[in-house]
Amino acid sequence: MIPRAKNFWTSFSSSALDWIYPPKCSLCEIFSPVDPCIQCQGEMHRSESVVTYFGHEDLDYLGSVFRYPGRAGQAVRQLKYCRRTSLAGFMALSIQEAASEVGIDYDLAVPIPIHWFRLVSRGFNQADLLAAKLDHRCLALRRVRATKPQAGLTTSERLKNLADAFEVIVDVKGKSILLIDDVVTSGQTARECAKALRAAGANEVGILAFCGENYD
Numbered sequence: 001m002i003p004r005a006k007n008f009w010t011s012f013s014s015s016a017l018d019w020i021y022p023p024k025c026s027l028c029e030i031f032s033p034v035d036p037c038i039q040c041q042g043e044m045h046r047s048e049s050v051v052t053y054f055g056h057e058d059l060d061y062l063g064s065v066f067r068y069p070g071r072a073g074q075a076v077r078q079l080k081y082c083r084r085t086s087l088a089g090f091m092a093l094s095i096q097e098a099a100s101e102v103g104i105d106y107d108l109a110v111p112i113p114i115h116w117f118r119l120v121s122r123g124f125n126q127a128d129l130l131a132a133k134l135d136h137r138c139l140a141l142r143r144v145r146a147t148k149p150q151a152g153l154t155t156s157e158r159l160k161n162l163a164d165a166f167e168v169i170v171d172v173k174g175k176s177i178l179l180i181d182d183v184v185t186s187g188q189t190a191r192e193c194a195k196a197l198r199a200a201g202a203n204e205v206g207i208l209a210f211c212g213e214n215y216d
Ligand SMILES: [Zn+2]
Pocket: 025, 026, 027, 028, 029, 030, 036, 037, 038, 039, 040, 041
């Protein structure tokens, strides 16, 4: 098929699908050409301070664009557990805009990996769905062993749970790395990733997630 005909056919099929299944907001279910709809986007609460910087640690900074309660947390749950992947574009764009607003410069956008077992059962890594829409996406990390969910563990249990869970699989020497995830809470997972990346020669490592709270 010649490219023009293919474009026509692709856009015809997409319009036909829109007619049969009009696009809906994944959060409030009203008809909307964008996902989430403009109203739901407006109901998300921005984080008071987008980024917190640390000195002399493996993790240089930690940040999130929105606060978890409300629409932003709903977007995370809809993406992760209900496979509403049409939300990924808005979520990734929010991260990209916040990164340039606060002046984060990076060579590689690296998604926090999930273990292959979880990847198989869920079918995708939500962090990678977001990173794939950013410039310089790089799958630099591999989760080498499954870990328990961090929620409900004490600080020392969390550290033990995550120790040596990540392996660096590409050359990151001298690179500034922006870790990407849908949610950041205590930042322990990001710290373990940063530790592995620093040991492999990364120059700077930080995380910017779509939403989060309870930094420590
Ligand atoms: Zn909506």
